[in-house]
Amino acid sequence: xxxxxxxxxxxxxxxxxxxxxxxxxxxxxxxxxxxxxxxxxxxxxxxxxxxxxxxxxxxxxxxxxxxxxxxxxxxxxxxxxxxxxxxxxxxxxxxxxxxxxxxxxxxx
Amino acid sequence: xxxxxxxxxxxxxxxxxxxxxxxxxxxxxxxxxxxxxxxxxxxxxxxxxxxxxxxxxxxxxxxxxxxxxxxxxxxxxxxxxxxxxxxxxxxxxxxxxxxxxxxxxxxxxxxxxxxxxxxxxxxxxxxxxxxxxxxxxxxxxx
Numbered sequence: 001x002x003x004x005x006x007x008x009x010x011x012x013x014x015x016x017x018x019x020x021x022x023x024x025x026x027x028x029x030x031x032x033x034x035x036x037x038x039x040x041x042x043x044x045x046x047x048x049x050x051x052x053x054x055x056x057x058x059x060x061x062x063x064x065x066x067x068x069x070x071x072x073x074x075x076x077x078x079x080x081x082x083x084x085x086x087x088x089x090x091x092x093x094x095x096x097x098x099x100x101x102x103x104x105x106x107x108x
Numbered sequence: 109x110x111x112x113x114x115x116x117x118x119x120x121x122x123x124x125x126x127x128x129x130x131x132x133x134x135x136x137x138x139x140x141x142x143x144x145x146x147x148x149x150x151x152x153x154x155x156x157x158x159x160x161x162x163x164x165x166x167x168x169x170x171x172x173x174x175x176x177x178x179x180x181x182x183x184x185x186x187x188x189x190x191x192x193x194x195x196x197x198x199x200x201x202x203x204x205x206x207x208x209x210x211x212x213x214x215x216x217x218x219x220x221x222x223x224x225x226x227x228x229x230x231x232x233x234x235x236x237x238x239x240x241x242x243x244x245x246x247x248x249x250x
Contacts, residue, residue: 033160033219036153037226049214056128060135060152 001108003044003065003088009106010092012067012099015074018088021064023108026100032057039063044108046092046099050074055081067092069099109176113141119159119187121168124213131156134173134183141175144248150227151181151246157220158185158242164210166190166240181246183228192235199225199233 004020006012024042029035030049039045041062047054048070055078058066065088068074074082074089082089092099115137117130135152143151155171162169162185169187176182192198198205199221206216225231230245 030214031217031219032214033157033217033223036156037219037223041149047214051213052125053127053213053215056132056156060128060131060156062149 001106003090006044006103006106006108007065007090010099010102012090012092012102015068015089015091016079016082016087018065018082019086020088023064023103026103026108027063028096028100036061044103046096046103048072048096050078052078052081054078055085055087058087059085064088065090067099067103069094069096109178109180109182111174111182112177113137113173113175115173117171117173119162119169119171121163121166123163123168127160127163128156130159130171134171137173138175138181143175143179143181147181147246147248151183154224154227154244154246155183157224158183160215161185161220161240162187164206164215169239179248183242183244183246185240185242185244187239189237189239191237192233192240195233195235 002020023044027039027043028046039061044065045063046067067090069092071093134155138148166187172184174182201222202218204216204218210216228244229247232243
C-alpha cells in the first residue's frame with residue numbers, strides 16, 4: 001500500500017508528501033543506532049524523535065515514511081530537509097503502539 | 109585492490125546539524141558508480157555510525173572513501189582523538205559513553221561500533237589518545 005493511501009486510512013496528518021512510496025512493514029524505535037541497525041528499506045518508521053538527525057537516518061535506511069507519534073511536531077528545519085530529500089513526514093496524535101496498530105489495521 | 113576513485117570528507121566535532129551529510133554523499137557516490145544496492149546500504153550504515161562517533165565522541169576527523177578496480181569499497185575513518193580506552197567494551201552492544209545531550213537526541217544506544225562491525229566484510233580498529241582509526245572493506249557478495 002502506498003504511503004498516501006495508508007495515511008488517509010489511518011487518519012495521520014501529512015506534513016510532507018514526499019515520494020509516495022510503497023510501505024513494506026513497520027518499525028518503531030527512538031534510539032537512532034538501533035533503528036539504523038535493525039530497520040529495513042521500505043518500512044514506515046514510527047518514532048517520537050523529531051530533530052534533524054532523524055531525516056538522515058530515514059533517508060539512509062530508505063524508509064518509506066517517517067511517522068511522528070504522540071502528537072509531537074516537526075520543527076521547520078526538519079520539514080525543509082525532508083522536502084529536499086523527498087521524504088514523507090506524517091504526524092499521529094496517538095502513542096507509538098497505537099499508531100503502529102492503526103497502521104497495521106489499514107492492511108499493512 | 110587498486111583505487112580508481114578516492115574522496116576525503118571532513119567531519120566536525122559536535123556538528124549535530126550536519127550529521128549524516130557525509131554518509132549521504134558517500135551513498136550517492138556509490139550509487140552513481142553502479143555499486144549494488146545491498147553493498148551501498150551496508151556502507152551507508154557503517155559510514156553513518158562512524159560519522160556520528162566522530163561528532164559525539166571525537167574531536168572531529170576525516171572519512172576517506174576509495175573504490176577499487178574490482179568494486180571493493182574501502183572506508184578509512186580517522187579522528188583526532190581522544191581515543192577509546194577499552195576497545196573491547198566499546199564493541200559490546202549496549203555499552204555507551206555518550207553524553208546526556210547525545211542521549212537525548214537518541215544517540216548513545218551503544219550500537220555504533222557493533223553496527224559497523226556487522227556490516228563490514230573486513231573490520232580493523234586501532235586507537236590511541238591521538239585518535240582512532242577504523243579501516244573497513246566492503247565486497248560484493250557472490
